[in-house]
Amino acid sequence: DSGVTQTPKHLITATGQRVTLRCSPRSGDLSVYWYQQSLDQGLQFLIQYYNGEERAKGNILERFSAQQFPDLHSELNLSSLELGDSALYFCASSASGTGKNIQYFGAGTRLSVL
Amino acid sequence: GENVEQHPSTLSVQEGDSAVIKCTYSDSASNYFPWYKQELGKGPQLIIDIRSNVGEKKDQRIAVTLNKTAKHFSLHITETQPEDSAVYFCAASISRQLTFGSGTQLTVLP
Numbered sequence: 001d002s003g004v005t006q007t008p009k010h011l012i013t014a015t016g017q018r019v020t021l022r023c024s025p026r027s028g029d030l031s032v033y034w035y036q037q038s039l040d041q042g043l044q045f046l047i048q049y050y051n052g053e054e055r056a057k058g059n060i061l062e063r064f065s066a067q068q069f070p071d072l073h074s075e076l077n078l079s080s081l082e083l084g085d086s087a088l089y090f091c092a093s094s095a096s097g098t099g100k101n102i103q104y105f106g107a108g109t110r111l112s113v114l
Numbered sequence: 115g116e117n118v119e120q121h122p123s124t125l126s127v128q129e130g131d132s133a134v135i136k137c138t139y140s141d142s143a144s145n146y147f148p149w150y151k152q153e154l155g156k157g158p159q160l161i162i163d164i165r166s167n168v169g170e171k172k173d174q175r176i177a178v179t180l181n182k183t184a185k186h187f188s189l190h191i192t193e194t195q196p197e198d199s200a201v202y203f204c205a206a207s208i209s210r211q212l213t214f215g216s217g218t219q220l221t222v223l224p
Contacts, residue, residue, distance in 0.1 A: 002157065033211070043158070043203060043214040056211050090157050102148070103212060105157035 003027065004106035006091050012112045018079040021109045025072055025093030031055070032074040033094070033103060034066055038087040049074055050096075081113045116141040118206050120215025127194050128223050135218045137204035138186040144206040147180060147187050152201045152217075161202075162189070194222045 003026035013019055025032050034046040036059075045058035049068035060066075063081075068074040078085060088108045094101035117140040127133045139147075145166040150158035164171045164178045164187065171178050175194075180187040191198055199222045205212040 002159065004157075042216045045211045045213070048211060058211060092157075102160055102163065105150075105159065107155075107157045 002104040002106060004091060004093050004104050006089075006106035006109050008109060009107065010110045010112070012114065013081060014114055015081055015083060017081050017113075018077065019081065019111065021076040021078070021089050021091075021111075023074045023076070023091030023093075023106060025074070025091075026104055029093035029095050029104075030072065031094045031096060031101070032068055032072070033092040034060075034074070034076050035090045035092065035105075036087050037090060037108070043090070046076070078111070083113050086111055086113045116144060116206055116208060116213040118204060118213050118215040120204050120218060122218060123216065124219045124221070126221045126223060129194060129196060131194055133189075133191045133194050133198070133220055133222075135189045135202055135204065135220070136186060137188070137206075137215050138184075139206040139213075140185070141206070141208060142182075142185060143208050146207040147178070148205050148207075148212070149176075149178060149189050150203045150205065150214075152203065154200075158203060191220075194220075196222050196224055198222050 005024040007022045030051045033048045036044045046060040048056040066076045090108045092103040092105045094103045120137045148163035151161045152158045175192045177190040201217045204215040
């Protein structure tokens with residue numbers, strides 16, 4: 001168990017809808033990262049938050065947004081969902097905001113857009 | 115940005131044999147190289163990492179080597195066991211994000 005908790009484990013929704021994925025980092029970790037894993041694109045970095053502030057942005061669509069709350073949990077919001085958004089979404093956390101720190105991954109949320 | 119290429123995409127070995135997975139990276143500023151193992155239905159789990167000031171690191175049956183000049187690094191698993199079967203990802207990091215390779219599906223045949 002990595003100590004990173006993601007909910008829900010599975011999410012099934014329809015095109016055009018909006019969903020929220022939740023992540024609780026390991027105790028004491030200040031940094032949260034979101035990744036998308038699809039069959040044809042591997043693990044793609046979406047966005048990073050550090051202690052409540054956005055720190056780095058990757059290939060995140062404008063329809064997607066994230067935030068980190070004062071208790072350090074994070075939410076990834078996906079809107080106007082398309083079939084191609086179906087994927088595994090992982091959250092990872094690390095102790096600090098630099099890439100040198102070990103990132104611990106949660107078990108992921110599997111999103112199916114029908 | 116950083117680009118990481120990983121080979122092979124699939125690898126089958128007999129139990130007890132060694133397995134080698136290779137990765138190359140594009141940005142010479144990358145300074146941290148972790149390897150993750152992902153089992154079916156689970157998130158990636160760090161198995162070993164190496165920093166750019168080190169050429170080799172070993173942890174029991176797992177070793178990683180780094181060649182900064184050639185910009186490539188490799189994962190070596192010796193005495194493979196069926197429980198080593200999984201997808202392995204290499205990654206490279208400059209500062210705030212990891213760029214992952216495309217993954218290697220390792221199958222250890224009993």
